[in-house]
Amino acid sequence: MATVDTGATPATRAWQGASRLVQPARIARSGAWYVAEYRLRNLSKWWGAIVAFGLGNPVLYLASIGLGVGALVNRNGPNALPDGVAYLTFLAPALLATAAIQGTQDEVTFPLMHGLKWERVFYAMQSTAITPTQIAQGVMITAVIRSVFTAGIYWLVLWVVGGFTSANAILAMPAAIVAGVSFACLMLALTVRFIDSQMFLSSIGRFVLTPMFMFSGTFFPLESMPLAVRWLGWISPLWHATDLGRVLTYGKAVPGWLVLTHIAYLLLLGAVTFAIGSRMLTKKMTG
Amino acid sequence: MSASHNVSDSSVHTAMIDARGLVKKYDDFTAVDGIDFTVTRGESFGLLGPNGAGKSTTMRMIACTSQRTAGTLEILGRDTDHHGPWIRAHLGVVPQQDNLDRELTVRENLYIYGRYFGLPRSYINDKIDELLDFAQLEDKRDAKVDSLSGGMKRRLTIARALINEPEILMLDEPTTGLDPQARHVLWDRLFRLKERGVTLIITTHYMDEAEQLCDRLVVMDKGKFMAEGSPAGLIAQYSSKEVVEVRFGSDRNQEIADQIADLGDRVEVLPDRILLYTSEGEAALERIIDRGLRPMTSLVRRSSLEDVFLRLTGRSLVD
Ligand SMILES: Nc1ncnc2c1ncn2[C@@H]1O[C@H](COP(=O)(O)OP(=O)(O)OP(=O)(O)O)[C@@H](O)[C@H]1O
Ligand SMILES: [Mg+2]
Numbered sequence: 001m002a003t004v005d006t007g008a009t010p011a012t013r014a015w016q017g018a019s020r021l022v023q024p025a026r027i028a029r030s031g032a033w034y035v036a037e038y039r040l041r042n043l044s045k046w047w048g049a050i051v052a053f054g055l056g057n058p059v060l061y062l063a064s065i066g067l068g069v070g071a072l073v074n075r076n077g078p079n080a081l082p083d084g085v086a087y088l089t090f091l092a093p094a095l096l097a098t099a100a101i102q103g104t105q106d107e108v109t110f111p112l113m114h115g116l117k118w119e120r121v122f123y124a125m126q127s128t129a130i131t132p133t134q135i136a137q138g139v140m141i142t143a144v145i146r147s148v149f150t151a152g153i154y155w156l157v158l159w160v161v162g163g164f165t166s167a168n169a170i171l172a173m174p175a176a177i178v179a180g181v182s183f184a185c186l187m188l189a190l191t192v193r194f195i196d197s198q199m200f201l202s203s204i205g206r207f208v209l210t211p212m213f214m215f216s217g218t219f220f221p222l223e224s225m226p227l228a229v230r231w232l233g234w235i236s237p238l239w240h241a242t243d244l245g246r247v248l249t250y251g252k253a254v255p256g257w258l259v260l261t262h263i264a265y266l267l268l269l270g271a272v273t274f275a276i277g278s279r280m281l282t283k284k285m286t287g
Numbered sequence: 288m289s290a291s292h293n294v295s296d297s298s299v300h301t302a303m304i305d306a307r308g309l310v311k312k313y314d315d316f317t318a319v320d321g322i323d324f325t326v327t328r329g330e331s332f333g334l335l336g337p338n339g340a341g342k343s344t345t346m347r348m349i350a351c352t353s354q355r356t357a358g359t360l361e362i363l364g365r366d367t368d369h370h371g372p373w374i375r376a377h378l379g380v381v382p383q384q385d386n387l388d389r390e391l392t393v394r395e396n397l398y399i400y401g402r403y404f405g406l407p408r409s410y411i412n413d414k415i416d417e418l419l420d421f422a423q424l425e426d427k428r429d430a431k432v433d434s435l436s437g438g439m440k441r442r443l444t445i446a447r448a449l450i451n452e453p454e455i456l457m458l459d460e461p462t463t464g465l466d467p468q469a470r471h472v473l474w475d476r477l478f479r480l481k482e483r484g485v486t487l488i489i490t491t492h493y494m495d496e497a498e499q500l501c502d503r504l505v506v507m508d509k510g511k512f513m514a515e516g517s518p519a520g521l522i523a524q525y526s527s528k529e530v531v532e533v534r535f536g537s538d539r540n541q542e543i544a545d546q547i548a549d550l551g552d553r554v555e556v557l558p559d560r561i562l563l564y565t566s567e568g569e570a571a572l573e574r575i576i577d578r579g580l581r582p583m584t585s586l587v588r589r590s591s592l593e594d595v596f597l598r599l600t601g602r603s604l605v606d
Contacts, residue, residue, distance in 0.1 A: 016452055017452050022404050024376040031372075031403075034405065041399065042388070125403055126352050129376040129405075131371070287313075287353065
C-alpha cells in the first residue's frame with residue numbers, strides 16, 4: 001500500500017452480477033462435489049504422508065503381529081484357530097477392515113475440527129450457496145475416495161504376502177470400503193455432537209477406537225471371548241466387517257443369515273448415522 | 288435484448304431486503320429484539336452499535352446462515368427460511384472473523400470459493416487477477432494465507448466475497464484491523480461497487496466509516512433499533528450543530544457541568560470530560576471562560592454520530 005491510490009482499478013470487463021453468473025440449481029445438484037474438490041485439493045498437500053502411511057501401516061502390522069504373534073499361534077498346530085487356518089490368513093481380513101476404518105476416521109474427524117473449530121472453513125462454504133448437508137456429503141465423498149485408496153493399497157500388500165486363500169478375496173476390498181465409510185458416518189455424528197468438548201479427540205481414542213479394536217475379533221476369534229463382553233463385538237462395525245472379510249478371503253463357514261446381517265448392519269449404521277450427523281451439522285451451523 | 292430484459296426482471300423487487308418484527312433468541316437470551324427495516328437496490332445501509340448490540344446476529348440472519356426465531360425476512364423477494372441457498376448465491380459475505388483456509392495459498396482461497404458458487408474455472412482464473420488487484424495482493428498470489436498480515440487477510444476476505452459479483456455485499460466490520468491507508472482505499476473501492484448498483488450492508492464501530500459509506504443507518508443497541516436516518520439527518524435530529532468538550536479533571540467535572548448547563552441545549556458528563564451541546568461552540572466556550580472557569584483542555588467540534596449514540600444510549604460507542 002504505497003499510495004492512497006484511488007485511481008484505476010483496471011476495468012477488466014463489465015460487471016455481470018451474480019444473477020447472471022451463478023446458477024443456484026447447479027449448486028443444488030453439485031455442491032457436495034465442490035466440497036469434495038476442496039477436500040481433495042487440501043489432501044493433495046499431504047499426499048506424501050498419505051502414501052507413506054498407507055503403505056507403511058500394513059507393512060509394520062504384518063511384520064510385528066503377523067510374524068510375531070503368528071509364529072506363536074502357528075506353533076500350536078493347524079487347529080490353533082477355530083477355522084484351522086494360518087494366522088496370517090486369519091489376520092489379513094481384520095487388518096484390511098481396521099485400516100479402512102482408521103483411514104476414514106482420520107478423513108472425517110480432522111476435516112470437521114478444521115472446518116467447524118480450528119479455522120471455521122465450513123462457515124466460509126456455508127456463506128456461498130453450499131448447504132451444511134452438502135458439506136457433510138462432500139466430506140463423505142472424500143472419505144470414500146480415501147477409503148478406496150487405503151483399502152486398495154492394503155489389499156494389494158496382503159495379496160502379495162499371500163494373506164488370501166479364497167477366490168472371492170477381491171470382494172473383501174469393497175466390503176472394507178463399505179465398513180470404512182459406514183464408520184465414517186458414525187464418526188461424523190459423534191464429532192459434530194461432541195466437538196465443543198475439550199476432551200473430544202482424546203476420548204474418541206479411549207472410548208471408541210481402542211475398545212473397538214480389542215473386542216472385534218481382530219487378533220483372536222470373538223467366539224473365544226466370554227459371552228459377557230461378546231456383545232461389544234456385535235455392535236462393533238469392525239467385527240461385522242472383519243467377519244464378513246473372513247468369509248470372503250478364506251471362506252470362513254458362516255451361516256447365510258449372519259452374512260446378510262453383517263452387510264445390513266454396516267449399511268444401516270452408515271445410513272442412520274449419516275442422516276443424524278448431517279442434521280446435527282445443519283442445526284449447529286444455522287443455530 | 289435478453290440482457291436488458293434480465294435487468295428489469297431482477298429490479299422488480301426494489302426491496303432487496305425486507306425485515307418485519309425480526310427476532311433472534313439464543314435459548315432465553317434475545318440477541319435481536321423485533322427489528323423492522325427495508326433496504327432498496329443500490330442503497331448502502333449501515334448498522335451502528337456497541338459490542339453485543341446484535342449487529343452480527345442480524346447480518347447472519349440476512350446471510351441465511353442463522354435461522355430467525357420470529358418475524359419475517361425476505362431477501363430479493365424470497366423467504367430466508369426456504370430459499371437460503373438461492374439467496375446466498377446472490378450475496379457476498381465478509382464475516383466479522385476471517386475464515387480463510389490457512390493451508391492454501393491466496394490464489395487457491397479465491398479459487399475454491401469461486402468453485403463453491405459453481406463458477407467455471409476459466410471465469411474464476413480471470414476474476415482472480417482482478418480481485419488480487421482490488422485487494423492489492425498481486426505479489427502475494429502464491430503465498431500461503433498463514434504468512435499474510437492481519438490486514439492482508441482482511442483484504443483477501445473482502446476480495447473473496449466479490450468473486451460471484453454479488454447483488455448484495457454484506458460487510459461485518461470490514462475495516463477492523465486495517466491501517467488508515469488501506470481503509471481509505473477500501474472505502475473508495477466500496478464506493479465504486481455502490482456505483483455499479485451493488486447494495487451494501489455494513490456494520491461498524493467507526494463513525495467516520497458510517498458517515499463515509501452509508502446512505503442510511505440505524506443505531507442499534509441491545510437488539511433494538513434506537514434510531515434510523517441518514518448520517519446528517521441523525522445528527523441534526525439527535526444532536527446540536529456543535530459540541531464543546533472541556534476537561535476539568537475527573538473529580539470536578541460533575542460540579543462544573545451543573546454550572547455551565549445553561550450555556551447549551553444539553554450537557555453530558557463523561558468520566559474524563561464534559562460535552563456541551565450548542566449551535567454556537569466558540570461563543571459557548573467564551574462564556575465558560577468568562578465565568579472564570581479554567582478548563583485544562585478545551586475543544587470545539589462539529590457533532591458526530593458518536594454524539595447521536597451517546598444521546599440515544601447514554602453510552603459511548605467505543606468501549
Ligand atoms: N451463538 C451464540 N450463542 C449464544 N449467544 C450468542 C451467540 N452469538 C451471539 N450471541 C449473543 O448475542 C448478542 C449479540 O451478539 P452479536 O455478535 O450479534 O453482537 P455484535 O453487535 O455483532 O457485537 P460486536 O460489535 O462485538 O461484534 C451478544 O450478547 C452475544 O453474546
Ligand atoms: Mg459483531
